[in-house]
C-alpha cells in the first residue's frame with residue numbers, strides 16, 4: 001500500500017495565516033460531506049489527521065498538511081452546507097475566496113460524490129477553478145456505493161454534466177474500501193512534482 005507521509009502543519013482562519021513558502025499546494029475542494037477529510041486520512045493512512053463527520057460542515061478552517069516533506073495538501077471547508085448560519089457561510093466563503101485569490105495554490109483535487117448529480121455549487125467551483133487557472137483532477141468519491149461494472153458510466157455522466165474536457169482525469173475512488181487508493185496516491189505525487197508550465201517554457 002502506497003502511503004503519503006502526512007503531517008498536520010497549521011490551520012488558517014484568516015489570510016494573514018496562509019502559508020506562502022513557495023512549496024506546491026494541492027487544494028482539496030468539494031461540497032460538504034463529499035469525503036475531503038476522509039480522503040486525506042486514507043492517503044495518509046492515519047484516521048486522525050483530518051476530522052471527519054457524518055454531519056456536514058465539520059471542517060471550518062483551512063488546514064495544511066505537509067505531504068512527503070515537500071508539498072502541502074490543503075483541506076478546505078465544504079461548500080453548500082445550507083444549515084450553517086448565513087453569517088458563518090459568508091465568513092467561510094470569504095476565507096476561501098481569499099485563499100483562491102492568494103495564488104499560493106494552482107492545483108486542485110475537485111471531489112464530487114459519484115452517486116449525485118453535480119450541484120449548482122459544483123458548477124460554480126468548476127468555473128471558479130478555471131477562472132483562476134487551476135490544474136484540476138476530479139475525484140469521484142464513495143465509489144464503494146456503486147457496482148464496479150457501472151463505475152465507468154457514472155464517471156462519464158459526471159464528465160457530461162459538468163462539461164469537463166475529455167482529457168480531464170476523473171478518478172472513481174473510495175476511502176471506505178480503498179478502491180483506486182494507490183492510483184490516487186500516484187496521481188497526487190505526479191501532480192505535486194510536475195514542473196509548472198512556466199518553467200517548462202523557460203527551459204525551451
Ligand SMILES: Nc1nc2c(ncn2[C@@H]2O[C@H](COP(=O)(O)OP(=O)(O)OP(=O)(O)O)[C@@H](O)[C@H]2O)c(=O)[nH]1
Pocket residue numbers: 030031032033034035036037038039051052053054055056057058059060076077078079141142143144145173174175176177
Ligand atoms: N461510503 C463511503 N463513505 C464515505 C467515504 N468517504 C467519506 N465517507 C463518509 O462521508 C461522511 C463525510 O466525510 P468527510 O470526510 O468528513 O467529508 P468532508 O468533505 O470533509 O466534509 P466537510 O468537512 O463537512 O466539508 C463521513 O460520514 C464519512 O465516513 C467513502 O469513500 N465511502
Ligand SMILES: [Mg+2]
Pocket residue numbers: 036037038051052058059075076078
Ligand atoms: Mg472535512
